[in-house]
Amino acid sequence: MTAILEVRNLSKSFRSLKAVDDISFAIPKGACFGLLGPNGAGKTTTIEMVEGITKPSSGEIYYRGKPRDSSFLEETGIQFQSTSLMDYLRTREVLALFARFYANSTPIEALIELCQLEDFLDTYATRLSGGQRQRLLLAVALINDPEILFLDEPTTGLDPQSRRHFWSLIRTIKARGKTVLLTTHYMEEAELLCDQLIIMDKGNIIAEGSPQSLLRQHFKDSYICLNREDLDDDLASLGSRVEVREDGIAIATSNVEKTLAELVALNINLRSLRVRNPSLDDLFLKLTGHHLRE
Amino acid sequence: MRRILALWMARNREYYRDKGSLFWSFIATPFIVIVLAVAFSSENEEIFRAGLLIDSASDRAYTHPFGEETAIGLVEYTDRQEALRRVQFHQLDILLTTQQPPRYWINTESAKGRLLEKLLLARQQTGTTLPPQPDWQKQEVSGKKIRYIDWAIPGILAMNMMFSGLWGIGYVIVRYRKNGVLKRLQATPLRAWEFLISQGLSRLGIMLAVTVIVFLICHLFIGFMMAGSYLLLLLIAIIGNLSIISISLLMATRTASEELANGLLNLISFPMLLLSELWFSLDDAPNWLQQLSQLLPLTHLVSAAREVMLEGAGIVQVAPQLLALVAMTAVFITLAGMLFRWHD
Numbered sequence: 001m002t003a004i005l006e007v008r009n010l011s012k013s014f015r016s017l018k019a020v021d022d023i024s025f026a027i028p029k030g031a032c033f034g035l036l037g038p039n040g041a042g043k044t045t046t047i048e049m050v051e052g053i054t055k056p057s058s059g060e061i062y063y064r065g066k067p068r069d070s071s072f073l074e075e076t077g078i079q080f081q082s083t084s085l086m087d088y089l090r091t092r093e094v095l096a097l098f099a100r101f102y103a104n105s106t107p108i109e110a111l112i113e114l115c116q117l118e119d120f121l122d123t124y125a126t127r128l129s130g131g132q133r134q135r136l137l138l139a140v141a142l143i144n145d146p147e148i149l150f151l152d153e154p155t156t157g158l159d160p161q162s163r164r165h166f167w168s169l170i171r172t173i174k175a176r177g178k179t180v181l182l183t184t185h186y187m188e189e190a191e192l193l194c195d196q197l198i199i200m201d202k203g204n205i206i207a208e209g210s211p212q213s214l215l216r217q218h219f220k221d222s223y224i225c226l227n228r229e230d231l232d233d234d235l236a237s238l239g240s241r242v243e244v245r246e247d248g249i250a251i252a253t254s255n256v257e258k259t260l261a262e263l264v265a266l267n268i269n270l271r272s273l274r275v276r277n278p279s280l281d282d283l284f285l286k287l288t289g290h291h292l293r294e
Numbered sequence: 295m296r297r298i299l300a301l302w303m304a305r306n307r308e309y310y311r312d313k314g315s316l317f318w319s320f321i322a323t324p325f326i327v328i329v330l331a332v333a334f335s336s337e338n339e340e341i342f343r344a345g346l347l348i349d350s351a352s353d354r355a356y357t358h359p360f361g362e363e364t365a366i367g368l369v370e371y372t373d374r375q376e377a378l379r380r381v382q383f384h385q386l387d388i389l390l391t392t393q394q395p396p397r398y399w400i401n402t403e404s405a406k407g408r409l410l411e412k413l414l415l416a417r418q419q420t421g422t423t424l425p426p427q428p429d430w431q432k433q434e435v436s437g438k439k440i441r442y443i444d445w446a447i448p449g450i451l452a453m454n455m456m457f458s459g460l461w462g463i464g465y466v467i468v469r470y471r472k473n474g475v476l477k478r479l480q481a482t483p484l485r486a487w488e489f490l491i492s493q494g495l496s497r498l499g500i501m502l503a504v505t506v507i508v509f510l511i512c513h514l515f516i517g518f519m520m521a522g523s524y525l526l527l528l529l530i531a532i533i534g535n536l537s538i539i540s541i542s543l544l545m546a547t548r549t550a551s552e553e554l555a556n557g558l559l560n561l562i563s564f565p566m567l568l569l570s571e572l573w574f575s576l577d578d579a580p581n582w583l584q585q586l587s588q589l590l591p592l593t594h595l596v597s598a599a600r601e602v603m604l605e606g607a608g609i610v611q612v613a614p615q616l617l618a619l620v621a622m623t624a625v626f627i628t629l630a631g632m633l634f635r636w637h638d
Contacts, residue, residue, distance in 0.1 A: 053480060053637070070483070078481040083474035088311035089304060100300035101482040140478070 003065075004029040004148055004179050005050065010059030012045050019045040021203040022059070027148075027181060027196075032174050034194030035183040036280060038290075042203040043183035044081060047152050050181065051078050063148075074103060077146035079137050081153045085125035091136055092121045095143065102144040115139040115169065131162030138169065148179040155189060167192060187280035199284060206287050211280060218286060219278040221252040224259055227272035248272070297484055301492035309500055319458065319500070324508045327450050328515055342366040342406055343578070345377050347391035360413065369578045381407070382435045383604060384442040385575040388414070390430075399433045403441055440604055444519040447512060448599035449572035455505055455531070456538055456566055456592055460559045463497040464542035468555040471546075471637060480636035487631050494539050501535050502528075521606035527599060530612065533619045534595030540626035541591065547630050550638035566592040594618045 003026035012020040020042040027033040035043045048054040050061055052068060063072050085094055092108070095117075099105040112118060115135045120128055128136060134154055141149060151170070155163040170193055174180060184190055190197050191211045199207040199214075207214055221241075227248045241252045253259040256275055263270060285291055310316060344366050360366045369386070371377035380386040381399050387406040389399040398414060400407035414430060470476045479489060512518065520527075541562060549555045569576065569583065570592035576584050587593045598615035601607035609616075 051481060053477065073481065073483045076481075080474060080477060080481070083478045085478070086304060086308055086470075086475060088308040093304065093307065097300050097304045098482065101297050101479075101484050103483075137478075 002029055003027060006062040007050060008060045010049060011057045012049060013057045018203050023205050025198055027179060029179055030177050031195045032180040032182060032193050034190045034197035035200055036190045036197050037200035038185055041200040043200055044152055047150055047181060047183050051150050074144060075147045077141035077144060077149045079141040079151045079154055087126055089125055090122050091117055091125060094125050094136065095139060098140050098143050104145065105143050106145045111139045111142060131158050134158060134166060149173065151180060151182045153183055190280055201288050214283060215278055218283050221254050222256055223250045223252060223276050223278060225250050225274045225276065230269040230272050297488050298492045301489065302496050305493060305496035319504045320507060324511045327454055327508055327512060330450055342387050342410055343369065344410060345369050345371050345380065345386040345389040347371050347374055347377055347389060367578060378435055382440055383445045395431055396429060397431045397433050399435050401435045440519060443516060444604060447518045448603055449596050451505060451509060452592055452596045452599065453572050454508060455501055455535060456563060458501050458504060459497065459535060459538035460542045460563055463493055463539055464546040464559060465555055467493065467546035468549050468552055471550045472552065477637045486634045490543055490630060490634065494543060497539055498535050502531060505531055520603050522602035526609055527602050530595065530598045530602065533616055537591035537619045537623040540623045540630060543630040544626045547633040548635050566590045570596055572596060591619055591622050
């Protein structure tokens, strides 16, 4: 698999703060590549250096094996974490304006259909709802039919329905063979969309691989979860496998049947019992000692 | 070119859809200009200004013709033509000379000039001062009669241009930097100079339209003097506008806070408001202040417009001002292009 984009020894410091500390990664063509991490991990700084918006303190970035040149902006689509659009332009006019900036552009009608902008074509861009605005910004990012699409926390602040809607859009774009670089602090988003991801914390990469392989590599157990209030006595007999969390306790086990039999034998109220597989959040907790969203 | 045109169109569209700024430009501004013009046409200044023609700057052996009257300022002139021009343009209320024969000049259109004439002649008859007053001979300033409003109108129009140009372009760019619109544009193949040119041209068109409208309305209501070529005046307006726009672009190259932008724009506009001879001439101001005013584009804009409107000057006479404006524009634009940042 050839890398469409490669980053070597990338660092960025803001005065004394080292926002990104000597990271390297390569994005295969056609993949959806995720940067997962909590706020302040250095995801946005990293993606903006790759986009060419922020100048790295050191390190190299290669696009198709060469340093980026003027063709890079023609072939990439960018959606920032927070951008406004011009005050008094309507959705359709915004698309027409951005289409003029590129040598080649996608027909606007196709984008309107893809991103489902039909209902607010004549609305001023500043009056759109959060989900509508993100879809318009995605359409703007796709207007030059880019080879690689950069999405910086595209669903932050959206309601669950808009978020799911956005995810299905990204999957459609992926199916067309586009490469996507996505930052997120939602583990569901990373698990659902990303073929490969790196987990960042404090400017460093702490884990790297596909979501499934990362979980397989770090966890052999499933979790049996119970609400805290259903437990009146201590669970010492279950040993160190019990983790106490905000929402209850989680018992890690490689043999669900055996552990369940033990719990039944302890005569514990099991009405809140859930069995689940480890998630990326569990992985993050395991690696750093804190949650993704803190 | 395609990109510039697209952005230019977009910016124009934003402008005319913004009802607030549309109201401000086309209704409020002409209204304010007319109110100012009417207020100034009533000549309610309190200080009189007299000029004294002397042979050379060293020749100071004269008596104040108006005694110790402090309400009357006295300015010395050695150049008779220049001094007469000032009387004609209401910057001097009266011009006197003690050289033989003792004479005085007034603009008979000037109420203050006529008042000072009476005062001068009254002092002569009572003979209260020593040495005795000379036998003043009256002279009238030749040429077309010019009222104060004729002199003031180019300044008022220029002031309007300055405010519209400084705030209309720089402020928008600062806001777009703050809310990320510029960052979004940076992520496209659009180049900084293409962006700056499209914004500048859009503003230039809008300002010219507003200025022409205000000019016509004022002409209709006040009927001020227009001695020279309209085409030349338009050229002066275009170059003057560009110089103001380029200052505003320079201010907006890196600023990302509207509060700071507002402060900077005030810092730029106040010296021009006070020192560019919009309302009064700087003849009796200290020399360094006069030199300083030469660094302000508005000084040259107003001076060129006055020469064309009041004296019918041709392009050759106003060439120094035009060149100064072009040079300033070139410097500001170059600096703006070099210093421009899409985001902070």
